[in-house]
Amino acid sequence: MTRIGVLALQGDFAEHIKMLSSLGVDSSEIRLPSHLDSVDGLIIPGGESTTIVQLMDNFGLTEQIKDLIFSGLPVWGTCAGMIVLAADITDDRPKPMGIIDITVSRNAYGRQVDSFEAVVDIPKLGETPFNAIFIRAPAINSIGDSVEILATLDEGQIIAAQEGNVIVTSFHPELTDDLRFHKYFASVVADNNFRNN
Ligand code: GLN
Numbered sequence: 328m329t330r331i332g333v334l335a336l337q338g339d340f341a342e343h344i345k346m347l348s349s350l351g352v353d354s355s356e357i358r359l360p361s362h363l364d365s366v367d368g369l370i371i372p373g374g375e376s377t378t379i380v381q382l383m384d385n386f387g388l389t390e391q392i393k394d395l396i397f398s399g400l401p402v403w404g405t406c407a408g409m410i411v412l413a414a415d416i417t418d419d420r421p422k423p424m425g426i427i428d429i430t431v432s433r434n435a436y437g438r439q440v441d442s443f444e445a446v447v448d449i450p451k452l453g454e455t456p457f458n459a460i461f462i463r464a465p466a467i468n469s470i471g472d473s474v475e476i477l478a479t480l481d482e483g484q485i486i487a488a489q490e491g492n493v494i495v496t497s498f499h500p501e502l503t504d505d506l507r508f509h510k511y512f513a514s515v516v517a518d519n520n521f522r523n524n
Contacts, residue, residue, distance in 0.1 A: 329516050332357040332366035334392075336382040338374020338407055342501040346509045360391045368401040368516035371408030373462065373499050376433065379411055380421035389424065396426055401492045401519050403512045409495035410465050417468065427493040428471030435466030445498075449478045449487065452507040459486060459498035467497060492519060 331347055333340045335356035347354040357363060369392065371379070383389045396402050404412040410431055413423040417432040434441065441463045446456045459478070467485040470476070477487035477494070487496040494515070500508035 328353055329367040329513070329520075329522075330355060330365060331368040331370060331513065331516055332363060333370045334372060334379070334383075334388075334408075336386065336388075337378045338372040339499070339501060340370075340372045342499075343370050343372050343405075343509075346501050346506060347513070350506055350509055350513060352509070352513045357388070358386060360387050363388075363391055363395060365522075366400075367519070367521045368403070368512065369395070370512070371402065371404040371411050372501070373406035373408060376407040376410035376465075377421045379407055380423075383411075393424055393426070396493065398521075399492050399519065399524065400521050401494075401512070401516045402426070403494040403496070405496050405499055405501060406462065406464055409467075409497055412493060412495055414471075416465075427488070427490045427495055428474050429488060429490075429495065430468045431465045431497075432468055433465045434463050436461060436464055445480055447478050447480065447486065449508070451477055451511055457500070457505060457507065458503055459496075459500075460502045461486075461498050462502075464497045467495075 330353040333343045344354050412426040413431045414428050415430045445459050447459050449457045474490045
Protein backbone atom coordinates (compact mmCIF):
# COMPACT_ATOMS: atom_id res chain seq x y z
CA MET A 328 0.00 0.00 0.00
CA THR A 329 1.25 3.48 -0.80
CA ARG A 330 1.75 6.17 1.80
CA ILE A 331 1.39 9.91 1.25
CA GLY A 332 3.50 12.27 3.35
CA VAL A 333 2.06 15.65 4.30
CA LEU A 334 4.56 18.41 5.07
CA ALA A 335 3.59 19.31 8.64
CA LEU A 336 5.68 22.39 9.46
CA GLN A 337 2.93 25.02 9.25
CA GLY A 338 -0.50 25.46 7.71
CA ASP A 339 -3.47 23.17 7.23
CA PHE A 340 -1.70 19.81 7.06
CA ALA A 341 -4.15 18.21 9.52
CA GLU A 342 -7.02 18.79 7.08
CA HIS A 343 -5.12 16.98 4.32
CA ILE A 344 -4.42 14.05 6.62
CA LYS A 345 -8.10 13.87 7.49
CA MET A 346 -9.08 13.77 3.82
CA LEU A 347 -6.59 10.99 3.12
CA SER A 348 -7.79 8.96 6.07
CA SER A 349 -11.41 9.38 4.89
CA LEU A 350 -10.26 7.82 1.63
CA GLY A 351 -8.51 4.99 3.46
CA VAL A 352 -5.12 6.23 2.22
CA ASP A 353 -2.16 5.80 4.55
CA SER A 354 -0.43 9.10 5.41
CA SER A 355 2.29 10.50 7.64
CA GLU A 356 3.43 13.90 8.87
CA ILE A 357 6.74 15.11 7.46
CA ARG A 358 8.88 17.28 9.73
CA LEU A 359 12.37 15.84 9.36
CA PRO A 360 14.36 14.50 6.39
CA SER A 361 14.16 10.92 7.73
CA HIS A 362 10.36 11.08 7.57
CA LEU A 363 10.64 11.20 3.77
CA ASP A 364 12.19 7.74 3.57
CA SER A 365 8.97 5.79 3.38
CA VAL A 366 6.59 7.99 1.41
CA ASP A 367 5.36 7.48 -2.16
CA GLY A 368 3.92 10.97 -2.56
CA LEU A 369 4.01 14.35 -0.82
CA ILE A 370 1.50 17.12 -0.16
CA ILE A 371 2.67 20.66 0.63
CA PRO A 372 -0.33 22.32 2.32
CA GLY A 373 -1.73 25.82 2.39
CA GLY A 374 -0.51 28.24 5.02
CA GLU A 375 2.09 30.98 4.78
CA SER A 376 4.62 30.31 2.04
CA THR A 377 7.43 32.41 3.53
CA THR A 378 7.14 30.48 6.81
CA ILE A 379 6.97 27.10 5.09
CA VAL A 380 10.06 27.84 2.95
CA GLN A 381 11.95 29.12 5.99
CA LEU A 382 11.08 26.07 8.10
CA MET A 383 11.91 23.68 5.26
CA ASP A 384 15.38 25.24 5.15
CA ASN A 385 15.74 25.17 8.94
CA PHE A 386 14.86 21.50 9.13
CA GLY A 387 17.12 20.55 6.21
CA LEU A 388 14.23 19.37 4.05
CA THR A 389 14.54 21.55 0.95
CA GLU A 390 17.27 19.75 -0.99
CA GLN A 391 15.98 16.29 -0.17
CA ILE A 392 12.45 17.15 -1.26
CA LYS A 393 13.81 18.67 -4.46
CA ASP A 394 15.89 15.57 -5.23
CA LEU A 395 12.94 13.25 -4.59
CA ILE A 396 10.61 15.26 -6.82
CA PHE A 397 13.19 15.43 -9.61
CA SER A 398 13.51 11.63 -9.30
CA GLY A 399 9.77 11.36 -9.88
CA LEU A 400 8.10 11.55 -6.46
CA PRO A 401 4.54 12.79 -6.97
CA VAL A 402 3.88 16.06 -5.16
CA TRP A 403 0.81 18.27 -4.78
CA GLY A 404 0.98 21.84 -3.50
CA THR A 405 -2.18 23.64 -2.40
CA CYS A 406 -2.18 27.45 -2.22
CA ALA A 407 1.00 28.32 -0.25
CA GLY A 408 2.26 24.88 -1.34
CA MET A 409 1.83 25.96 -4.95
CA ILE A 410 3.95 29.08 -4.29
CA VAL A 411 6.65 26.89 -2.74
CA LEU A 412 6.79 24.64 -5.84
CA ALA A 413 6.69 27.40 -8.49
CA ALA A 414 9.55 28.14 -10.88
CA ASP A 415 9.18 31.82 -10.27
CA ILE A 416 7.08 34.32 -8.30
CA THR A 417 6.45 38.02 -8.91
CA ASP A 418 6.93 38.85 -5.21
CA ASP A 419 10.20 39.44 -3.35
CA ARG A 420 9.69 36.53 -0.98
CA PRO A 421 9.87 33.59 -0.57
CA LYS A 422 12.41 32.00 -2.88
CA PRO A 423 10.40 29.21 -4.54
CA MET A 424 11.85 25.74 -5.16
CA GLY A 425 11.72 25.94 -8.95
CA ILE A 426 9.90 22.63 -9.44
CA ILE A 427 6.99 23.36 -11.79
CA ASP A 428 7.21 25.68 -14.79
CA ILE A 429 4.69 28.30 -13.64
CA THR A 430 4.96 31.91 -12.50
CA VAL A 431 2.69 32.94 -9.63
CA SER A 432 1.71 36.09 -7.75
CA ARG A 433 0.86 35.89 -4.07
CA ASN A 434 -2.35 37.29 -2.59
CA ALA A 435 -3.48 38.01 -6.11
CA TYR A 436 -7.19 38.43 -5.63
CA GLY A 437 -7.18 41.73 -3.73
CA ARG A 438 -8.03 42.56 -0.15
CA GLN A 439 -11.81 42.79 -0.36
CA VAL A 440 -12.19 39.38 -1.91
CA ASP A 441 -9.28 37.67 -0.28
CA SER A 442 -11.49 34.68 0.46
CA PHE A 443 -14.07 33.42 -1.99
CA GLU A 444 -15.56 30.27 -3.42
CA ALA A 445 -16.15 29.31 -7.02
CA VAL A 446 -17.83 26.30 -8.55
CA VAL A 447 -15.49 25.04 -11.25
CA ASP A 448 -15.19 22.22 -13.75
CA ILE A 449 -12.25 19.91 -13.23
CA PRO A 450 -12.49 17.35 -16.05
CA LYS A 451 -10.09 14.92 -14.33
CA LEU A 452 -12.57 14.64 -11.43
CA GLY A 453 -15.59 13.85 -13.58
CA GLU A 454 -18.63 15.87 -14.58
CA THR A 455 -19.83 17.13 -11.21
CA PRO A 456 -18.38 20.62 -10.62
CA PHE A 457 -16.03 21.20 -7.70
CA ASN A 458 -16.48 23.86 -5.03
CA ALA A 459 -13.09 25.59 -4.96
CA ILE A 460 -12.25 27.60 -1.80
CA PHE A 461 -9.71 30.41 -2.17
CA ILE A 462 -8.03 32.03 0.86
CA ARG A 463 -5.58 34.84 0.14
CA ALA A 464 -4.83 32.80 -2.93
CA PRO A 465 -1.97 33.08 -5.37
CA ALA A 466 -2.66 33.42 -9.10
CA ILE A 467 -0.89 31.47 -11.82
CA ASN A 468 0.25 34.14 -14.29
CA SER A 469 1.93 31.98 -16.87
CA ILE A 470 2.75 28.35 -17.55
CA GLY A 471 5.40 26.59 -19.63
CA ASP A 472 4.60 24.41 -22.67
CA SER A 473 4.83 21.17 -20.74
CA VAL A 474 2.31 22.23 -18.08
CA GLU A 475 -1.24 20.91 -18.39
CA ILE A 476 -4.13 23.09 -17.22
CA LEU A 477 -6.46 21.14 -14.91
CA ALA A 478 -8.95 23.91 -14.12
CA THR A 479 -9.70 27.56 -14.75
CA LEU A 480 -12.16 30.12 -13.43
CA ASP A 481 -14.89 31.19 -15.86
CA GLU A 482 -12.85 34.18 -16.98
CA GLY A 483 -9.92 31.91 -17.89
CA GLN A 484 -7.69 32.37 -14.83
CA ILE A 485 -5.73 29.11 -14.34
CA ILE A 486 -6.31 27.66 -10.85
CA ALA A 487 -4.94 24.12 -11.12
CA ALA A 488 -2.13 22.67 -13.21
CA GLN A 489 0.06 19.61 -13.58
CA GLU A 490 3.50 18.97 -15.02
CA GLY A 491 4.23 15.25 -14.90
CA ASN A 492 4.45 14.22 -11.25
CA VAL A 493 3.83 17.76 -9.94
CA ILE A 494 0.32 19.10 -9.29
CA VAL A 495 -0.64 22.54 -8.00
CA THR A 496 -3.96 24.11 -6.99
CA SER A 497 -4.43 27.72 -5.92
CA PHE A 498 -7.47 26.63 -3.89
CA HIS A 499 -8.02 24.28 -0.93
CA PRO A 500 -9.74 20.94 -1.64
CA GLU A 501 -8.78 19.92 1.92
CA LEU A 502 -11.27 22.46 3.29
CA THR A 503 -14.26 20.83 1.61
CA ASP A 504 -15.81 17.43 2.16
CA ASP A 505 -15.34 16.59 -1.52
CA LEU A 506 -12.70 13.87 -1.59
CA ARG A 507 -12.27 13.74 -5.36
CA PHE A 508 -9.10 15.83 -5.69
CA HIS A 509 -7.37 13.81 -2.98
CA LYS A 510 -8.56 10.65 -4.70
CA TYR A 511 -7.07 11.90 -7.97
CA PHE A 512 -3.72 12.60 -6.30
CA ALA A 513 -3.79 9.20 -4.58
CA SER A 514 -4.32 7.59 -7.98
CA VAL A 515 -1.34 9.50 -9.43
CA VAL A 516 0.72 8.26 -6.46
CA ALA A 517 -0.46 4.66 -6.87
CA ASP A 518 0.23 4.66 -10.64
CA ASN A 519 3.68 6.18 -10.11
CA ASN A 520 4.65 3.49 -7.58
CA PHE A 521 7.73 5.56 -6.63
CA ARG A 522 9.33 3.26 -4.05
CA ASN A 523 9.22 0.21 -6.32
CA ASN A 524 10.56 1.82 -9.46
N1 GLN B 1 -1.24 34.06 1.15
C1 GLN B 1 -0.48 32.91 1.48
C2 GLN B 1 0.95 33.02 0.97
O1 GLN B 1 1.23 33.90 0.22
C3 GLN B 1 -1.13 31.65 0.93
C4 GLN B 1 -2.48 31.47 1.54
C5 GLN B 1 -2.94 30.06 1.68
O2 GLN B 1 -2.18 29.10 1.61
N2 GLN B 1 -4.21 29.93 1.97
O3 GLN B 1 1.78 32.27 1.34
